[in-house]
Amino acid sequence: MQTHKETPFWTLDAAAAFKQLNTRAAGLSTPEARQRLRKYGENTVTSNRTSQAFVLFLRQFKSPVTILLVVASIMAAGLGDTADAIIICGIVLISGWLGFWQEKGADRAVKHLLELVQLNCSVCRDGRNVNLPIKAVVPGDIVELSAGDMIPGDCLVLTMTALYVDEAAFTGESFPVEKYNLPLAAATPLAKRTNALFMGSHVVSGTASALVVATGIATEFGKLSSSLSNDPPETDFELGIRKFGYLLMELTLLLVIIIFALNVWLHKPVLDSFLFSLALAVGLTPQLLPAIISVNLAAGARKMAGMQVIVKRLSAIENFGSMNILCTDKTGTITVGKVVVKDALDCEGNVSPSVLRDAWLNASLQRGFHNPIDQAICEAYRGTDALPDATAEIPYDFSRKRLSIQVEESGRSRLITKGAFSSVLAICTDLTIKGQVQPLTAERKQGLIDRYEVLSRSGYRTLALAVKDIPDKHKINRQDESGMIFQGFITLFDPPKPDSAATLLRLQESGVRLKIITGDNALVAQHLAGLLEMTAPRILTGGAMRQMSPSALAHAAPRTDIFAEVEPNQKERIILLLKKAGHVVGFMGDGINDAPALHAADVGISVNTAVDVAKEAADIVLLDSELQVLANGIIEGRKTFANTMKYVFMATSANFGNMFSMAGASLFLPFLPLLPKQVLLTNLLTDFPEMAIASDKVEQSQLALPQRWDMVFIRKFMVTFGLLSSVFDYLTFGCLILIFHANERTFQTGWFTESVISAVVIVLVVRTRQAFFRSLPGNALLAASLAVILAVCLIPASPLARWFGFAVLPPALYGWLAVLIVAYILTAELVKHWFYRKLLALSLRKKHTVAESHLST
Numbered sequence: 001m002q003t004h005k006e007t008p009f010w011t012l013d014a015a016a017a018f019k020q021l022n023t024r025a026a027g028l029s030t031p032e033a034r035q036r037l038r039k040y041g042e043n044t045v046t047s048n049r050t051s052q053a054f055v056l057f058l059r060q061f062k063s064p065v066t067i068l069l070v071v072a073s074i075m076a077a078g079l080g081d082t083a084d085a086i087i088i089c090g091i092v093l094i095s096g097w098l099g100f101w102q103e104k105g106a107d108r109a110v111k112h113l114l115e116l117v118q119l120n121c122s123v124c125r126d127g128r129n130v131n132l133p134i135k136a137v138v139p140g141d142i143v144e145l146s147a148g149d150m151i152p153g154d155c156l157v158l159t160m161t162a163l164y165v166d167e168a169a170f171t172g173e174s175f176p177v178e179k180y181n182l183p184l185a186a187a188t189p190l191a192k193r194t195n196a197l198f199m200g201s202h203v204v205s206g207t208a209s210a211l212v213v214a215t216g217i218a219t220e221f222g223k224l225s226s227s228l229s230n231d232p233p234e235t236d237f238e239l240g241i242r243k244f245g246y247l248l249m250e251l252t253l254l255l256v257i258i259i260f261a262l263n264v265w266l267h268k269p270v271l272d273s274f275l276f277s278l279a280l281a282v283g284l285t286p287q288l289l290p291a292i293i294s295v296n297l298a299a300g301a302r303k304m305a306g307m308q309v310i311v312k313r314l315s316a317i318e319n320f321g322s323m324n325i326l327c328t329d330k331t332g333t334i335t336v337g338k339v340v341v342k343d344a345l346d347c348e349g350n351v352s353p354s355v356l357r358d359a360w361l362n363a364s365l366q367r368g369f370h371n372p373i374d375q376a377i378c379e380a381y382r383g384t385d386a387l388p389d390a391t392a393e394i395p396y397d398f399s400r401k402r403l404s405i406q407v408e409e410s411g412r413s414r415l416i417t418k419g420a421f422s423s424v425l426a427i428c429t430d431l432t433i434k435g436q437v438q439p440l441t442a443e444r445k446q447g448l449i450d451r452y453e454v455l456s457r458s459g460y461r462t463l464a465l466a467v468k469d470i471p472d473k474h475k476i477n478r479q480d481e482s483g484m485i486f487q488g489f490i491t492l493f494d495p496p497k498p499d500s501a502a503t504l505l506r507l508q509e510s511g512v513r514l515k516i517i518t519g520d521n522a523l524v525a526q527h528l529a530g531l532l533e534m535t536a537p538r539i540l541t542g543g544a545m546r547q548m549s550p551s552a553l554a555h556a557a558p559r560t561d562i563f564a565e566v567e568p569n570q571k572e573r574i575i576l577l578l579k580k581a582g583h584v585v586g587f588m589g590d591g592i593n594d595a596p597a598l599h600a601a602d603v604g605i606s607v608n609t610a611v612d613v614a615k616e617a618a619d620i621v622l623l624d625s626e627l628q629v630l631a632n633g634i635i636e637g638r639k640t641f642a643n644t645m646k647y648v649f650m651a652t653s654a655n656f657g658n659m660f661s662m663a664g665a666s667l668f669l670p671f672l673p674l675l676p677k678q679v680l681l682t683n684l685l686t687d688f689p690e691m692a693i694a695s696d697k698v699e700q701s702q703l704a705l706p707q708r709w710d711m712v713f714i715r716k717f718m719v720t721f722g723l724l725s726s727v728f729d730y731l732t733f734g735c736l737i738l739i740f741h742a743n744e745r746t747f748q749t750g751w752f753t754e755s756v757i758s759a760v761v762i763v764l765v766v767r768t769r770q771a772f773f774r775s776l777p778g779n780a781l782l783a784a785s786l787a788v789i790l791a792v793c794l795i796p797a798s799p800l801a802r803w804f805g806f807a808v809l810p811p812a813l814y815g816w817l818a819v820l821i822v823a824y825i826l827t828a829e830l831v832k833h834w835f836y837r838k839l840l841a842l843s844l845r846k847k848h849t850v851a852e853s854h855l856s857t
Helices: 014-020 030-040 049-059 064-078 082-117 220-227 236-265 270-284 289-306 316-322 353-365 372-380 421-425 442-457 500-509 522-531 542-547 550-559 568-580 592-600 612-617 627-668 676-695 711-739 744-766 779-797 800-804 811-856
Strands: 120-125 128-133 142-146 154-166 202-214 309-311 325-328 340-346 389-394 402-409 412-420 428-433 436-439 461-469 484-493 513-517 539-541 562-564 585-588 603-607 620-622
Touching: 014 154, 014 202, 142 154, 154 389, 236 270, 236 627, 289 309, 289 316, 289 627, 289 676, 309 627, 316 603, 316 627, 325 568, 340 353, 340 372, 353 372, 353 402, 353 412, 353 461, 353 484, 372 484, 412 421, 412 484, 421 442, 421 461, 421 484, 442 461, 442 484, 442 522, 500 513, 500 627, 513 522, 513 568, 522 539, 522 562, 539 542, 542 562, 542 568, 550 568, 568 585, 568 592, 585 592, 592 603, 592 612, 603 612, 620 627, 627 676, 627 711, 627 744, 676 744, 676 779, 676 800, 711 744, 711 811, 744 779, 744 811, 779 800
Parallel strands: 325 513, 325 585, 428 484, 513 562, 539 562, 585 603, 603 620
Antiparallel strands: 120 128, 120 142, 142 202, 154 202, 309 620, 340 484, 389 402, 402 412, 412 461, 428 436, 461 484
């Protein structure tokens, strides 16, 4: 990726910049843009996909134990044991390729889904503005920007109107930076380049036309990304998986070292003992766990896409299922999202066509962020008069909460301001009553406040309108928003969706508590709560939050149902407080000011109609803003989590038990219980059915409530079912030695057969808390399990037997093995019911203790 470096672009005016980039004010033609796209590449900071695929393949072998095993097998080949070395390396490669193939498929599926929610921008091509994906933007393009837009590349500002940009990612400055179009000195530092826009930042307010100077990795954002890790922060689930893998690896390596030392002390071949120890480590660590997690998450993402839920970050699926608090604005999710103007009223509460016309002028002439309120006002005005000229604008922002337009009409210049009632009232010194301007006395101000509260209690969102005459040829600025004349009110109504109350009840029954965060006043919020059948909701206002101490707010936030009159920076604070209280928090937002809260939440959720910065910040994007879609997505997230945990349970019950079995058997047998290549083959075959776990059925009980990683539970499960597995392994050893007097090859073949089959069938038991015959597995899992069992029975009689050192087993031995496996299944079923009953009793006792503690407090 390259860009023009002759002269720093922030030192140029528009004409010089056009010349340097060989472009013009009308933008590039389509053929020119296509040629530059080939030259510079797509506007993205990600690296080459081929190298990504190669790195992904190498990542399958990053385990130190796997590397040691490959090195050891090469050493074995050097000592003449070529066949064994080839088989061991072959099995490791097959395992690695299987993991790579699954993860690569998951990656392709996710990339396809992300194309559904790609970010676009307005680009001037062939002399007209068209909407194009950001990745298609090239140096020399002219882009049009407005509030909420992501900056598509490093750009030079050409024209602007009250343009403010959030550059916190580059400068650390939390306040938006105002931009101009004046050339600067070459030595100007990045934070002070007021005529430059940087990829990765976004427009907070105002509008602009800008020239794209650099794209992709040639941008400041691209340079930053290439020097830092692009990996997102680790989620709770990823952290738990990593800790679980480390736990198994640490225990396994400890025992492996002991086993190797004891085998050498017992005068067994050193190389065989070393290879056996390393193979044991590989066989007993969850080597395919990352691949299986990727498969499960990708399968979950595909299913959620069918439900109109697009997952941008796979690891967010688990948090989606674990979420127990969902914070959302009301507009478009709880309400219909179609704002309708109810009335335009004068100061005395009478319908006023002049107030509606002035509101229409303000809404129609503004060039900043286009929003549903302005659209509703324009639709409500039925006049046929032509729009006058707007000479200047002070765009809406979230600190002023108002929008002002300077209008030239009939030789008269006026400033028309509309916005939040308190914000507009604060800048007024007069009001209009019966067409006459009167002073805004304290009594009249209280009358306006009372009328506003009455309208709010009725459930209407109420804006205020004010006007002021402006001297001719005076260009307005923020200081002109003073001494204005209060004209009246615009009331708007956004009714709840018909199924909102039922969906909220469904979420509550699923263990997800909804909290509404809105900028509307507490009276409107209270009216909405009544329509949604919320019983005695706790309401906390933004003003009250400012007055509370941190400890008091931390105590109040989890107990609050509706946060009203909330300022943008308070949304993030609410999310962080809820997370600190131990909750898994989702936040649903679609506005410019929602990005910090979306980043802060465990699960950031947005909609496809949201502004670019909200979609970019979100982990999950809804193609449909219905809460019902969200509820379905939560259930799918829980299914994905449950199926992932099934592999964890299998790894703990079978692999951990086999560790004890092989460790003990290697001490009293005159030969190794399994050869290194047989251990690896066992690992490969037992992991194979788990690739189908993503399609397995999930019980309703596992979907009823949020699921979270519980390391204590995993540890107890590992010990209980691992020891049970070892008991039946030793019974198998006894059967092979005492009844069949098995030699080395027969013993290894017999235990290989029992070990693989028992590990496969135990999955059918531990995958459910019910009796296994009452909760049948999915077709893919059942088919894969039967295929592995059939392969294990056929291998000893196939040509593969000679390669792996197997022998044909006596028919009677299969009967004994079948009895042991059936006994194992039945015993595991009994132990499973005892284990969960004991766990439930402990949980109830703990809840009772906590309840007593609260009562005593």
